[in-house]
Amino acid sequence: xxxxxxxxxxxxxxxxxxxxxxxxxxxxxxxxxxxxxxxxxxxxxxxxxxxxxxxxxxxxxxxxxxxxxxxxxxxxxxxxxxxxxxxxxxxxxxxxxxxxxxxxxxxxx
Amino acid sequence: xxxxxxxxxxxxxxxxxxxxxxxxxxxxxxxxxxxxxxxxxxxxxxxxxxxxxxxxxxxxxxxxxxxxxxxxxxxxxxxxxxxxxxxxxxxxxxxxxxxxxxxxxxxxxxxxxxxxxx
Numbered sequence: 001x002x003x004x005x006x007x008x009x010x011x012x013x014x015x016x017x018x019x020x021x022x023x024x025x026x027x028x029x030x031x032x033x034x035x036x037x038x039x040x041x042x043x044x045x046x047x048x049x050x051x052x053x054x055x056x057x058x059x060x061x062x063x064x065x066x067x068x069x070x071x072x073x074x075x076x077x078x079x080x081x082x083x084x085x086x087x088x089x090x091x092x093x094x095x096x097x098x099x100x101x102x103x104x105x106x107x108x109x
Numbered sequence: 110x111x112x113x114x115x116x117x118x119x120x121x122x123x124x125x126x127x128x129x130x131x132x133x134x135x136x137x138x139x140x141x142x143x144x145x146x147x148x149x150x151x152x153x154x155x156x157x158x159x160x161x162x163x164x165x166x167x168x169x170x171x172x173x174x175x176x177x178x179x180x181x182x183x184x185x186x187x188x189x190x191x192x193x194x195x196x197x198x199x200x201x202x203x204x205x206x207x208x209x210x211x212x213x214x215x216x217x218x219x220x221x222x223x224x225x226x227x
Contacts, residue, residue: 001169003153034212038154045203045220046146046154051213089154093212096167098144098156 004029004090004101011107012080020104022073022090030071034093037066037075041086049088050075082108111135111216113204118221125194125225131187131204131218138185142207144214145178145189147200147223157202158189162209172198194225 005023012018022029022037029035035053038046048057050066053073063078073092077084085108090101117129129145145157158178159167166178177190187204204218 032212036213038214045217046214047217048213048215051211051215057215091154091156091214096159097169098159098212100146100154100156103153 001028001094001097001099004092004099006088006090006101006104008102009105009107011109012077013109014080014082016080017076017078018080018106019077020075020088020090020106022075022092022101024071024073024092024099026071028092028094028099029068029073032093033068035066035068035073036091037064038089038091039084039086040089046089077106080108084108113206113216113218115202115204115218115221118202118223120224120226121194122227123194123196123225126190126192127194127223129189129191129202129204129221129223133185133187133204133206136206136216138180138206139182140209142209143178143180143187144205144207145176145187146203146205146214146217147198148203148220149197149200152200155200159207160187191223194223196225199223199225 037050040046053068054066142161160178175193179188201220203220205214
């Protein structure tokens with residue numbers, strides 16, 4: 001199973017919106033509605049931000065949203081804040097296994 | 110407070126073995142499917158193994174036949190036996206919970222570093 005493809009980096013100014021894409025195949029992202037997103041700050045463990053494509057766990061700000069179209073899932077951060085600067089990884093279920101994305105560094109300018 | 114505490118990491122030579130442990134508290138371990146996820150230094154995340162509450166195990170091709178995941182519900186503990194270790198197995202290994210059948214990962218431990226080098 002190959003890693004899902006994400007852009008290496010995205011950036012935006014405070015208050016702007018950024019979108020991170022996550023491209024897989026018809027065997028993972030395109031087939032299952034089990035895409036999740038994780039935020040990882042330097043030296044810390046990943047934290048769940050979105051599950052089941054577009055659901056937010058309690059405690060995650062509503063400026064984080066998820067969507068999917070075909071084989072590509074997306075994470076949008078609206079109203080970017082300095083604390084959102086981190087690495088972000090998507091993940092998809094794929095027939096008794098899981099595949100992560102390559103990771104995207106979000107920089108707040 | 111939810112806690113997952115990994116231990117057992119360290120330096121091992123190629124071809125060697127290591128056993129990781131994870132002790133959990135703050136949630137009902139017996140109703141969580143459990144996983145190991147690893148992250149090589151400076152690189153991305155890779156799912157390594159899964160163990161369901163029903164006892165089913167799953168592995169990616171990169172570790173199948175070399176790694177074995179197990180659990181002891183009475184001790185709230187998860188394990189990963191790693192044999193025939195390779196340099197490319199060098200990574201931080203995270204113990205991760207999955208509410209049964211939900212296909213997402215939460216909570217996560219802080220990780221333990223495994224270094225495979227001669």
